[in-house]
Amino acid sequence: MRLLKAGWQRDAGFLPAIRSRPRRFAERAPEVGAMFIQMEDEIASIAALIGGAWAGQKVMTVTCGPGFSLMTENLGLACMTETPMVIANVQRAGPSTGSPTLTAQQDMMQARYGPHGDNMIIALCPDSPQECFDLTIEAFNLSEFYRVPVIILTDETVGHMHEKVVIPPADQIQVVPRNNYSGPKENCRPFKFNSQGGNPMVRAGDGYNFHITGLVHNEKGYPAANAEQGKVVVTHLMEKINSNADKIIRLEEDQTEGADVVVVSYGITSRIAVKAIQDARKEGIKVGGLRLITIWPFCEKRIAELAGKAKAFVVPEINYGQMVKEVERCAGGRSKVISVNHCGGAVHEPQVILDAIRKANQ
Numbered sequence: 001m002r003l004l005k006a007g008w009q010r011d012a013g014f015l016p017a018i019r020s021r022p023r024r025f026a027e028r029a030p031e032v033g034a035m036f037i038q039m040e041d042e043i044a045s046i047a048a049l050i051g052g053a054w055a056g057q058k059v060m061t062v063t064c065g066p067g068f069s070l071m072t073e074n075l076g077l078a079c080m081t082e083t084p085m086v087i088a089n090v091q092r093a094g095p096s097t098g099s100p101t102l103t104a105q106q107d108m109m110q111a112r113y114g115p116h117g118d119n120m121i122i123a124l125c126p127d128s129p130q131e132c133f134d135l136t137i138e139a140f141n142l143s144e145f146y147r148v149p150v151i152i153l154t155d156e157t158v159g160h161m162h163e164k165v166v167i168p169p170a171d172q173i174q175v176v177p178r179n180n181y182s183g184p185k186e187n188c189r190p191f192k193f194n195s196q197g198g199n200p201m202v203r204a205g206d207g208y209n210f211h212i213t214g215l216v217h218n219e220k221g222y223p224a225a226n227a228e229q230g231k232v233v234v235t236h237l238m239e240k241i242n243s244n245a246d247k248i249i250r251l252e253e254d255q256t257e258g259a260d261v262v263v264v265s266y267g268i269t270s271r272i273a274v275k276a277i278q279d280a281r282k283e284g285i286k287v288g289g290l291r292l293i294t295i296w297p298f299c300e301k302r303i304a305e306l307a308g309k310a311k312a313f314v315v316p317e318i319n320y321g322q323m324v325k326e327v328e329r330c331a332g333g334r335s336k337v338i339s340v341n342h343c344g345g346a347v348h349e350p351q352v353i354l355d356a357i358r359k360a361n362q
Contacts, residue, residue, distance in 0.1 A: 080237070248294060268347055
């Protein structure tokens, strides 16, 4: 919880709402001026986040598996109301209760398409405790600027890791502050449908006349549920992320230029893939690694650029094949795409990924 101490000052506000057994979190939060709430369930947890955000606080919750499923309805409300929040989903094997203590990467598509209707979120995928720290700060900054829920899609293995984490002094951490409107009341517009980021919010209780609703609405938030306004609102929700994808997307590449095979991985699987890539190179195979740090929006342009240059993409993931479908779509048939799926419960053996690299190079 040094994240709170390093990243947020007391007057900035921070409201985590978590349903699990976060004893250390509960103890630490009041020491740094944060408020911790143990909600009765995951539905109430994300509802508290929406209320806390519109009261002027930075908010976060943590869940996994079935809890994330319960959150999706109000996640859709957060998307429609452009409410900034961070949700950490520590993925575990499913479906349903599944295997609560075993690892998986099975919620990738749910994070993107869970709520009904057209909407866009941002999702980041750490592969280490250090990145859990770093990407949580980035998640808050992205959430504040684009006024969108940001999901940290980690997994059980990374979630249980014990590694060194370097926490810089607070003055070296870039924190995007809440942009609260403070102009004339008659000019207050909490919603601006301009497909951009940086639009101000309005704190509930400050005396401004505005409305917060899940219905299609106008710039003051009042319902305007007609087809014309629906097009304006939905286009904005989609394009404020899609049109800024180049600014949002983060990737890590290792010798992808000139590679015959590119291994596309994320989370804990990217660390397993390193051994397979090293062994393949010892055999003389020209193989590169492409690690997805930003999962959503997807790196369509980069995959398209590499497609045709590389013989194949190899996509290991701890699910029955999810992000591989995005790679196939963006490759457009110009390169082979080989799925190395794994139903969950344990990480891959590096040998399995190495065998796929060999097959891709044939």
